[in-house]
Amino acid sequence: MRGISKAFGAVQALRRVDLAVWPAEVVGLVGDNAAGKSTLMKVLYGIHAPDEGEILVENKTVVFHTAHDARAHGIEMVYQDLALVDNLDIAANVFVGRELTRRFLGVVKVLDKRQMERAAAEVVQTLDPDLTQVRRKVKILSGGQRQTVAIARSLCFEPKVMIMDEPTASLSLEKIHRLLELIQRLKARGLAIILISHRVQDIFTVGDRVVVLKRGEVVGERRIGDTSLEEVVQLMVAGVPQGAAGAERVRGALS
Numbered sequence: 642m643r644g645i646s647k648a649f650g651a652v653q654a655l656r657r658v659d660l661a662v663w664p665a666e667v668v669g670l671v672g673d674n675a676a677g678k679s680t681l682m683k684v685l686y687g688i689h690a691p692d693e694g695e696i697l698v699e700n701k702t703v704v705f706h707t708a709h710d711a712r713a714h715g716i717e718m719v720y721q722d723l724a725l726v727d728n729l730d731i732a733a734n735v736f737v738g739r740e741l742t743r744r745f746l747g748v749v750k751v752l753d754k755r756q757m758e759r760a761a762a763e764v765v766q767t768l769d770p771d772l773t774q775v776r777r778k779v780k781i782l783s784g785g786q787r788q789t790v791a792i793a794r795s796l797c798f799e800p801k802v803m804i805m806d807e808p809t810a811s812l813s814l815e816k817i818h819r820l821l822e823l824i825q826r827l828k829a830r831g832l833a834i835i836l837i838s839h840r841v842q843d844i845f846t847v848g849d850r851v852v853v854l855k856r857g858e859v860v861g862e863r864r865i866g867d868t869s870l871e872e873v874v875q876l877m878v879a880g881v882p883q884g885a886a887g888a889e890r891v892r893g894a895l896s
C-alpha cells in the first residue's frame with residue numbers, strides 16, 4: 642500500500658500511509674484506538690476506496706471495488722466483529738457468500754453441500770481438533786470456536802495475504818496461545834500475515850516487523866529483532882509522523 646489516505650467527512654482516518662507485507666512474514670499493526678488500523682485494512686480488503694494512494698499485489702497496481710475483488714487477489718480478512726451468520730451451521734459459514742456449486746445435469750447449478758461439509762470439516766479440524774460437528778449452528782459456539790470458524794472461512798481459499806484485525810479480542814489466554822501457534826504455522830506455509838492487536842506482546846511473539854500508526858499516520862516501523870516492547874509502546878504514545886507529510890508538519894509546528 643502506497644500513500645494511502647482516507648477521510649470520513651471531517652475525520653482524516655489515514656494520511657499517506659505506506660505498508661508492505663511479504664510472503665512468510667508477520668507484520669504487526671499497532672496504535673491507539675481510532676489510529677486508523679481497521680480503516681487501513683478495510684482499504685486493503687476492498688471495503689473502503691482510498692481517497693489517494695495505490696495498492697500493489699505482486700508489483701501490479703490493483704483497484705478493489707469490493708471485498709470480492711480483494712479475495713480474487715488472494716487477500717483475506719478475519720473481521721474484528723467476526724461477521725458470522727448465527728443461524729447457519731459451521732460448514733455454511735465457512736463458505737458463506739461463495740458456496741461451492743456444481744453443474745447438475747449440465748444446466749442448473751446446485752449447492753454441493755456434501756463437498757462443502759467435507760472441505761469445511763477438514764479445515765476446521767486442522768485448527769481445532771475438538772470442533773468436529775460442522776452441522777452445529779454457529780450461534781451455540783463459544784468465542785474461541787467462532788474465531789476458528791472465521792479463520793477457517795478465510796483459509797479455505799488459500800489466500801496469499803491474511804489480515805487479522807484484533808483476532809484475540811474474545812479469546813481466553815489458552816486460545817490466544819493456540820492462535821499464535823496457528824499464525825506461526827500459516828507463516829511457515831508462506832502466507833503474508835498482517836496482525837492487528839492491542840496485545841503488543843503477541844506481536845513480539847509472532848511478528849517479524851511492527852508498524853505503528855497514530856492518528857492516521859505511520860509514526861514508526863521496526864524489525865522486531867531491532868526494537869523492544871518499551872520502544873513500540875513509546876512510539877504508540879508519543880510517536881511523531883514519518884516521511885514527507887510528517888516531517889512537513891513537524892517543521893510547521895516548530896516554525
Ligand SMILES: Nc1ncnc2c1ncn2[C@@H]1O[C@H](COP(=O)(O)OP(=O)(O)O)[C@@H](O)[C@H]1O
Pocket residue numbers: 649652653654672673674675676677678679680681
Ligand atoms: N465508516 C466510518 N465512518 C465514519 N468514520 C469512521 C468510519 N470508520 C472509521 N471511522 C473513523 O476513522 C478513525 C479511524 O478508525 P479505525 O480505523 O476504526 O481505528 P482503529 O481500528 O485504529 O481503532 C476513527 O476516528 C473512526 O471514528
Ligand SMILES: [Mg+2]
Pocket residue numbers: 678679680721806
Ligand atoms: Mg480497529
